[in-house]
Amino acid sequence: xxxxxxxxxxxxxxxxxxVLSRELRKAMGLYYLLWGTYPIAxxxxxxxxxxxxxIESVLSLRVFSLPMMSIIIMMAIAMIYAFLSRRFFxxxxxxxxxxxxxxxxxxxxxxxxxxxxIMVTTIAVYPILVGLxxxxxxxxPAVVYATLVAFTNATFFKSGFIRARYYDYLANASFIIxxxxxxxxxxxxxxxxxxxxxAGARSLLEVISGG
Amino acid sequence: MVDEVDELIRxxxxxALSSGxxxxxxxxxxxxxxxxxxxxxxxxxxIPKSSLHQHLSMLQENGLxxxxxxxxxxxxxxxxxxxxxxxxxxxxxxxxxxxxx
Numbered sequence: 001x002x003x004x005x006x007x008x009x010x011x012x013x014x015x016x017x018x019v020l021s022r023e024l025r026k027a028m029g030l031y032y033l034l035w036g037t038y039p040i041a042x043x044x045x046x047x048x049x050x051x052x053x054x055i056e057s058v059l060s061l062r063v064f065s066l067p068m069m070s071i072i073i074m075m076a077i078a079m080i081y082a083f084l085s086r087r088f089f090x091x092x093x094x095x096x097x098x099x100x101x102x103x104x105x106x107x108x109x110x111x112x113x114x115x116x117x118i119m120v121t122t123i124a125v126y127p128i129l130v131g132l133x134x135x136x137x138x139x140x141p142a143v144v145y146a147t148l149v150a151f152t153n154a155t156f157f158k159s160g161f162i163r164a165r166y167y168d169y170l171a172n173a174s175f176i177i178x179x180x181x182x183x184x185x186x187x188x189x190x191x192x193x194x195x196x197x198x199a200g201a202r203s204l205l206e207v208i209s210g211g
Numbered sequence: 212m213v214d215e216v217d218e219l220i221r222x223x224x225x226x227a228l229s230s231g232x233x234x235x236x237x238x239x240x241x242x243x244x245x246x247x248x249x250x251x252x253x254x255x256x257x258i259p260k261s262s263l264h265q266h267l268s269m270l271q272e273n274g275l276x277x278x279x280x281x282x283x284x285x286x287x288x289x290x291x292x293x294x295x296x297x298x299x300x301x302x303x304x305x306x307x308x309x310x311x312x
Binding site for chain 2 (some may be wrong): 005007008009010013014015016018019020022023026087090091094095098100
């Protein structure tokens with residue numbers, strides 16, 4: 001190939017890396033910020049439901065128990081959040097499969113399929129286990145789920161387009177530790193929320209400052 | 212192998228893709244698969260507005276991208292998006308790169 005073609009390919013690779021590293025970091029910041037508001041959204045919905053007697057009305061129908069209703073509400077909001085964050089995941093997935101990445105390691109599609117199956121199974125089994133009323137049975141899938149979320153987030157950095165910063169480690173480590181613990185100590189959700197909002201803000205500041 | 216190299220060279224001799232910056236912008240837009248503001252692109256690439264405008268105009272004239280004024284969280288901004296024709300070209304380009312690796 002001529003030197004002109006080599007130069008075009010070299011400049012295009014630099015350009016792609018510059019644009020995608022910022023856009024991926026921005027998407028990641030928005031993802032942190034979005035999920036950082038999740039406990040607040042749940043709390044707000046509960047407060048509204050309580051103050052307007054929605055919970056009492058639904059319980060009087062004797063179709064759902066209070067714990068089951070809580071799980072349904074949490075999952076319904078989680079699905080909305082997952083829908084809103086789909087762009088981040090789809091972009092990161094496409095980039096991770098790109099032939100323009102030279103430092104790819106491992107089979108990403110296999111990792112994605114296995115992770116997705118385990119996560120969906122964990123989420124599907126969770127309401128059944130909660131129905132049994134055993135705190136430890138709730139705790140185990142929560143640990144598995146939290147680990148898988150952190151594991152999935154970590155794979156996005158392997159494309160090499162964005163570097164993992166201390167706030168990424170903080171967000172993911174806190175999720176593994178605090179998410180399962182929050183089943184016992186509810187304030188853990190709010191600490192988690194603050195950490196994720198902080199990680200989101202730092203990510204967006206990184207984009208703005210060009211770091 | 213030779214066919215792929217020939218096709219890649221032919222593709223890169225096209226006026227719209229004969230610049231590494233334009234090719235890079237097009238590939239990045241393909242992966243983003245949504246609207247990106249002109250201001251974000253300019254900040255990402257750190258090139259003068261006029262240069263970026265020239266590159267995007269060239270891509271638009273060839274039907275590879277579209278740009279328009281759109282509402283964003285920061286107000287009304289010029290936003291850029293890859294077209295289906297542009298996606299087809301990048302998709303073929305990536306196939307060729309994959310085959311050559």
